[in-house]
Amino acid sequence: MVVVFSIGLTLLLSLWTSTTSHQIPEGVLQMECRDRYFMIAVNLSFTGEDPQFEVVDEMGAYPITESYGAQHGYTVRILLSQGLVELRASFFSHHTSSQDDLLFTFSFNLIVSRDGENVKFPLYKTCSPTLTWAPREVTCEANYMEVYTYATSEWQVALKRPGQLMIPINISEASRRGYEFHLTEGRLAFRTPYGQPDSFVAPVNGVPVEVVHAILFSRQGWIIIKVDLLAACSMRKYQNGRFNGQLFQ
Numbered sequence: 001m002v003v004v005f006s007i008g009l010t011l012l013l014s015l016w017t018s019t020t021s022h023q024i025p026e027g028v029l030q031m032e033c034r035d036r037y038f039m040i041a042v043n044l045s046f047t048g049e050d051p052q053f054e055v056v057d058e059m060g061a062y063p064i065t066e067s068y069g070a071q072h073g074y075t076v077r078i079l080l081s082q083g084l085v086e087l088r089a090s091f092f093s094h095h096t097s098s099q100d101d102l103l104f105t106f107s108f109n110l111i112v113s114r115d116g117e118n119v120k121f122p123l124y125k126t127c128s129p130t131l132t133w134a135p136r137e138v139t140c141e142a143n144y145m146e147v148y149t150y151a152t153s154e155w156q157v158a159l160k161r162p163g164q165l166m167i168p169i170n171i172s173e174a175s176r177r178g179y180e181f182h183l184t185e186g187r188l189a190f191r192t193p194y195g196q197p198d199s200f201v202a203p204v205n206g207v208p209v210e211v212v213h214a215i216l217f218s219r220q221g222w223i224i225i226k227v228d229l230l231a232a233c234s235m236r237k238y239q240n241g242r243f244n245g246q247l248f249q
């Protein structure tokens, strides 16, 4: 009887220690739904100065590096003045799941260093957009441009630059070149990091704007559907203003 009791107590104790060591204290973590993205903010005094994030889906976990984030729809910023690290994930980010574009689920790990070891905190957030979707929307994030529109199935894409011949490529080839297309049940998102080889600068009201013009073709039986996706973001938006080696102030 005594033996059984002490085993029970040990088990209880070890369960207790393992859960408490993996809990995030109250008030440290904020997870919010914004119009078109998830906003996660964590107190730097909890994470330390070099917090890492991984996106998670049913296939695995993917570290959010600078280039991975720009291509797949994630933005990580350290906000020193506010003492926060902020992670923003587009509703159409690569590993976010969508149910009819009405409910989006974003799963991720927060990884912090404790005594030289990485500790992972698995987290998730669901959001239902309250703003209705416009037929076409453009988002200018800190590290990428994104366009959403209505969509259907198999696509070929051509990236159009003024005065140049367009050569259609398939979606996987486009993704290899850094252009990301993401198809949910009812919507197509197109995302590109800034400064891609097929983007160009055009002045709009005297302001230099970075433009990417993708044209999507889909053959459905005898019909060819064409979707024009034009992303244009003001070049004043991003910090270094570097574009194809030229510097814009």
Ligand SMILES: *[C@@H]1O[C@H](CO)[C@@H](O)[C@H](O)[C@H]1NC(C)=O
Pocket (backbone or CB within 6 Å): 027, 043, 044, 045, 046, 082, 083, 084
């Ligand atoms: C972060 O945590 C520290 C220490 O617990 C606290 O003083 C500070 O107000 C917190 N900052 C934010 C932005 O919540």
Ligand SMILES: *[C@@H]1O[C@H](CO)[C@@H](O)[C@H](O)[C@H]1NC(C)=O
Pocket (backbone or CB within 6 Å): 169, 170, 171, 172, 173
């Ligand atoms: C897409 O295009 C690339 C390069 O032209 C080709 O190697 C690949 O097989 C194509 N993929 C599909 C799914 O058609």
